[in-house]
Amino acid sequence: MIRFENVGLRYGSGPEILRDVNFHVLPGSFHFLTGPSGAGKTTLLRLLFMSIRPTRGLIFVFGENALEITAAGRAELRRRIGIVFQDFRLLDHLTTWENVALPLRVMGKAEADYRDDVTDLLRWVGLGDRVDAYPEVLSGGEKQRAAIARAVIGRPELLLADEPTGNVDPVIADRLLRLFVELNRLGTSVIIATHDYALMDRLDAPRLVLHEGHLEVR
Amino acid sequence: MNPPRFIAGIRDYPWRSLLAGLLPARFQAKTAQIVPSASIAGNALTVVIAIMSFLACLTAGAVYMVNQSAQAWVNGIASEITVELDPVNTADIEKKMTLVSLFLAKQAGITRVKPLTAEDSAKLLEPWLGKSDALSALPIPRLIAVEIDRSNPPDIKTISEALTQNFEGVTLDDHRRWQAEIRTLTRSAALGGLAVLALVAAATIAVIVSATRSAMASNREIIEVLHYVGANERFISREFERHFLGLGVRAGLVGAVAAAITFLLLPVVTHALGGGSLTATEMSRLVGSGELDLPGYLLCVLVVFVVASLCTLTSRFGVIRVLKSYA
Numbered sequence: 001m002i003r004f005e006n007v008g009l010r011y012g013s014g015p016e017i018l019r020d021v022n023f024h025v026l027p028g029s030f031h032f033l034t035g036p037s038g039a040g041k042t043t044l045l046r047l048l049f050m051s052i053r054p055t056r057g058l059i060f061v062f063g064e065n066a067l068e069i070t071a072a073g074r075a076e077l078r079r080r081i082g083i084v085f086q087d088f089r090l091l092d093h094l095t096t097w098e099n100v101a102l103p104l105r106v107m108g109k110a111e112a113d114y115r116d117d118v119t120d121l122l123r124w125v126g127l128g129d130r131v132d133a134y135p136e137v138l139s140g141g142e143k144q145r146a147a148i149a150r151a152v153i154g155r156p157e158l159l160l161a162d163e164p165t166g167n168v169d170p171v172i173a174d175r176l177l178r179l180f181v182e183l184n185r186l187g188t189s190v191i192i193a194t195h196d197y198a199l200m201d202r203l204d205a206p207r208l209v210l211h212e213g214h215l216e217v218r
Numbered sequence: 219m220n221p222p223r224f225i226a227g228i229r230d231y232p233w234r235s236l237l238a239g240l241l242p243a244r245f246q247a248k249t250a251q252i253v254p255s256a257s258i259a260g261n262a263l264t265v266v267i268a269i270m271s272f273l274a275c276l277t278a279g280a281v282y283m284v285n286q287s288a289q290a291w292v293n294g295i296a297s298e299i300t301v302e303l304d305p306v307n308t309a310d311i312e313k314k315m316t317l318v319s320l321f322l323a324k325q326a327g328i329t330r331v332k333p334l335t336a337e338d339s340a341k342l343l344e345p346w347l348g349k350s351d352a353l354s355a356l357p358i359p360r361l362i363a364v365e366i367d368r369s370n371p372p373d374i375k376t377i378s379e380a381l382t383q384n385f386e387g388v389t390l391d392d393h394r395r396w397q398a399e400i401r402t403l404t405r406s407a408a409l410g411g412l413a414v415l416a417l418v419a420a421a422t423i424a425v426i427v428s429a430t431r432s433a434m435a436s437n438r439e440i441i442e443v444l445h446y447v448g449a450n451e452r453f454i455s456r457e458f459e460r461h462f463l464g465l466g467v468r469a470g471l472v473g474a475v476a477a478a479i480t481f482l483l484l485p486v487v488t489h490a491l492g493g494g495s496l497t498a499t500e501m502s503r504l505v506g507s508g509e510l511d512l513p514g515y516l517l518c519v520l521v522v523f524v525v526a527s528l529c530t531l532t533s534r535f536g537v538i539r540v541l542k543s544y545a
Contacts, residue, residue, distance in 0.1 A: 049446070071542070072450050079448030089443050093254050103447040105252070150447070 001027050001158060001189055002048060004215075007057035009043060017043055019213040021057070025158070025191065030184045032200045033193040035210030041193040042086065044210065045160050048191070049083050050074050062157070079107060082151030082188075084161040088143045090135040096146050097122065097131040103154040114153075121149050125179065126172060140167035148176060152183055159183060159190045165199055177202060253440055258433045258461040263425065264469045270422045271473025271525045274415055275518040279481055281411030282514045288404040295393040295400075299374065301362040304387030315360055318385055322364055327372030330365040422525065423532050426462065430536035433458060441541070455537040459530050466529030470522035477518055481510045 002025035009018040017040045025031065033041050046052045047059060050066050059066040061077055069077070082103075090099045097118055104114045122131050125145040135143055144167045151159060159180065165173035177199060184190045191208075194200065200207065207218045301318060305311055315333050323331045339358045366372055378390040434441065444454050510518075 051446070075445070075448050075450035078446065081448075083446060085446075089439075089446065091252075091440055091443055093251070102252070102443070106444065106447050106449045106453055154448075 001025050001029075001062060003058075003060040004047075005058040005060075007047065007054045007059060009040075009047065009052070009055050016055070016213055018047075018054075018210075018215075021215045023208060023215060023217060025189055027157070027189055028184065028187055030181070030190045030203070030205040031192070031208050032203075032205055033191055033208045033210070034195055034197075034200065037195065039210040040213060041195075041210055042162055044215075045083070045162055045191070045193055048158075048160055049081060050077065079103070079154065080157045082154060082156035082159045084144075084147050084151045084159075084164050086162040086166070088135075088147040090138075090143055090146055090150075092135050095132050095134055096127055096138065096142075099135065099146055100149045100153055102150060107154065118149075118153060121153055122146075125149050126175070141169070141172060144168055145172065145176070148179070152179065152188075155183075155186070156188055159188050161190070161192045163194055163196075164192060165194065165196055170198075173199060174202070252444070253433075253437050253457045253461065255461055255464075257436050258458070259429050259465055263429050264465055264472075266425055267422060267465065267469035267525065267529065268472040268476070270418050270425075271470040271521060272476045273473075274418045274521045274525065275474050275477030276480065277411050277414045277418070278517045278521055279477060279510050279514055281407055282517055283510065284407045285404050286511070286514075288400045288407075291400050292397050295396055297365060297368055299364045299366060299393065300391045301364060301381065302389050302391060303360040303362070303385075304389075305357040305359060306387070311360055314385065314388075315362065318381070318388055319362055321381070321384070322362065322377070325372050325377055327367050327370050328364055329367045332363040332365075334361045334363060336360065419524075419528060422528055426529050426532040427536050430458065430462070430533045431540060433461075434537060434540050451538050451541045454541060455534045458537045459534045462533035463526055463530040466526035467522065469529075470525035473525070474518040474522045477521075478510075478515060481514070485509060 002023075004021050004023050007018060007021040008016050010016045021044070033044060035041055043052070047054060047066075048061070050059075050061060050069070053067060061069075062080060064073065064077065090096075091102070094102070100122060101111070101114060101118045104118070105111075119128075119131060122128055125148060127142060127145055127149070130138060130142060130146075133142075135146070138146065144164065148161065148164055151161065161180070164180075165176055168176065173196075180190050180192065181203065192199075209216045209218055301322065303311060303314060303318065319331050319333050322328055336354070336358065339361055340354065342361075343358065374390070374392050378392075381388045381390055441454060444457075
């Protein structure tokens, strides 16, 4: 599904943030991506999502060389990937419901076909009473849950989440983790970037550990 | 072009979403606005496009009126020929007028022969020489207006040769030179109009390109999120172009209605500004009745379509170009 071969990345003429990164993500797998702050977790997720290009090495996403892919091809691949950003990236002029429904609108689906699905998912992540609220009135945890709901609504083949439980209480964190596990059981590969060891200890899943630019699988 | 793909593109195009963009922001469904209307363009842009549309309608209408008037002139003078009698060295000009008129009346294809009196000929010179008794002392050529049957036209060349052989100092003018000059004038007016329309179109494109770039800069975050959820360039450009289509239609209509009112009021305004009967006559020579007929107003409707299309297509290509520069 995803293959990194000797991937290196540096910004400008600065030091290499990632060095000789090699790993495979198989269909239906579940990984935690961890490491100290500033280790490059977010950068690695951005490479996986094709929003930046590596300085060297090869990245294959769903069998396609990420360096040779066209803009249209990248858009198609991104529809198969759900991503949760650390800063949520919700659109302030859209309601919670509209934000979550956005990937389905982009896919060209009719609203009648997904209206109930979006509402059900929002209820499941504990936002059933916030469907018409705008992001500016949501708390950090509520925004995070809305961002997660947006990432998973399209049943992606790969889910990338950057610190998805960083702003929520343990009860909600546990519920979100169960959502990720449930998605994984349904066939979605999941990569969760986190330094929350308590969260990682709740699940027996391989850990991709970033340290000084190198990646190690534990 | 791949025809099935083209047809599928038209069939699958989100027309409903595009048409929703025609409505002013307050009447649009909130779910229809991934890119908010307020972030696209302010009233200033609408005013600029409305002015462009107004100028385009005025130009198109004026060229159309000049063309219609010139066509009427050509039709009029093509139905007539003029026979001119040299008054010098002619002892009895009235007798010669009668003989020539009788000769012309006998020719096939001629429906009416009207000899003009000396007073009629003098009146034709009044706009240049004014009213004066001295005119009667001048050797003014005498004229015979001859109407021809356009469905069964006479052999002008033969008649002209016969007149020259039988009557000294008599010439025939078939108005071809005038027709050629009127056609030249019409073509010049049309070319001038096209040049003005081209300038208006270029200015409109430049304004829309600038507005598109500005709209994309202020909506950069939205564009990024759309990219992240898998939106392709066409989806993003459609979100912008439907706003510009709405803007183009609204501004185009305002400009066209303003131009239509101007055309309706043109005769009244010309009169109110102090134009006497002479000005009115000159105006009517230039632009006919000075009022647009139905095809003329349809031309204004066409301008609305063109302005709206220009706004839509320019924004589409502008957005796609900027998106490519992001990649």
